[in-house]
Amino acid sequence: MQEKSLPRAAALAPSPIWWRRWELPTWGVMLAIYACWFALVWFHASIPWPLLMLGGAYVLAWHFSLQHEAIHGWRSIPRWLRTALVWPPIGGWLPFELYKRSHTAHHRNTVLTYPGEDTESVYHRQADWSGYSRPWRAVLLFNQTLLGRLTVGPILRLRKLVLIEFGKLRAGDFRDVPIWLGFFAGLAVVLGVVSGIAGMPVWQYYLIFVLPGLSLGLLRAFIEHRWGPTPGERTASVESNWVFGLLFLWNNLHIVHHLYPQMAWFEIPGFWRRHRERLLAHNGHYVFPGYFDIARRWLLKPVFVPAHPAR
Structure with missing residues (x-):
């Protein structure tokens, strides 16, 4: 299907409704995230650990979604302000600046899924795969x-980060050192609140909040992209419920996001409903009714062999 058959970008003009124009839902999400995070940390000793893990994972994955929104949207406020609002490293493992750089590169749709070119690809070159x-x-x-994605996935993601960053240092590239120094300074403040003020051991925060939060974030990414002959066919949509929709700020309707990355998250569901058939024609009907359906299909079965068909 040709791009001209898709809804025009003019359809994304700012809404005249004042609360949409000022993106108040995004402000509400931000306040809810930080309030819930502080409450969970402060009352951690009174909350059964399974509920604490569920709440902590949700809040940290939600914060990651807010950081994603700040990269693309939230244009009603200056860039420096939206960066400052999402910068606090409560996620505990990835500086926002590095995520922004990597994710911006990922949005070059013509190289989606290509190993070595797409920064978020899970594919490997066929020659590399054969040598493993x-x-x-x-x-x-x-x-x-x-x-596997929910259990070993976080470990593999952290491994990749370490290999990339230490590879830069070995190559004499120290440009990201200030980013990491700022990150660790912010993380020291976060962990000071967690441990020094709220009395939650750091190891417990990482075990109950950080790793499950990273795991939950990988749930969204699990099915988002596959190889396809055209860029549109490489991006999925998952028609999930409000629990996951709010968690991922409707980025689960991923084809909309890749076509219109600056669209405010709360505009995505309505846009999807209005243009569903045209969007599905564009992405080759790469759509799923929800994450339970994805779990039913691929809980124990590989979604695809990660040797890239074209590389």
Whole structure:
């Protein structure tokens, strides 16, 4: 399907309704995230650990979604302000500046899924895949199941970050050192609140909040992209409920986001409903009714072998 058959960008003009124009839903989400985070940390000793883990994971994944919104949207406020509002590293593992740089590169739709070019690709070059040991291929295939993505996925993601960042240092590239110094300074403040004020051990915060939060974020990314002959066919949509929709700020309707990345998150569901058939024709009907359907299909089965068909 040709791009001209898609809704025009003019359809994204700012709404005359004042609360939409000033993006008050985004402000509400921001306040809810930080309030819920502080409450969970402050009352951690009174909350059963399964509920604490569920709440902590949701809040940190929600914060990551807010950071994503600040990269693309929230244009009613200056860039420096929206950066400052989402910068606090409560997620505990990735500086916002590095995420912004990597994710912006990911939005070059013509290279989506290409290993070495798409910064968020899970594919590997065929020559690399053939050279991997059987145990390593088994690990990567397990990561292509939903169970694997939620369990070993966070470890593999952290491993990738460490390899990339230490690779820069070994190559004599120290340009990101100030970013990391700022990150660790902010993280020290966050962990000071967590441990020094609220009395929650740091190891517990990472075990109950950070790793489950990263895992929950990987749920959204699990099905988002696949190889396809055209860029449009490489991006999925998951028609989930409000629990996941709010968590991911409707980025689960991912084809809308890749076509119109500056669209405010709260405009996406209505836009999807109005133009669903045209969007599905564009992405080759790469759509799922929800995450439970995805779990039913791929909980223990690889969604695809991550050797890129074209590379």
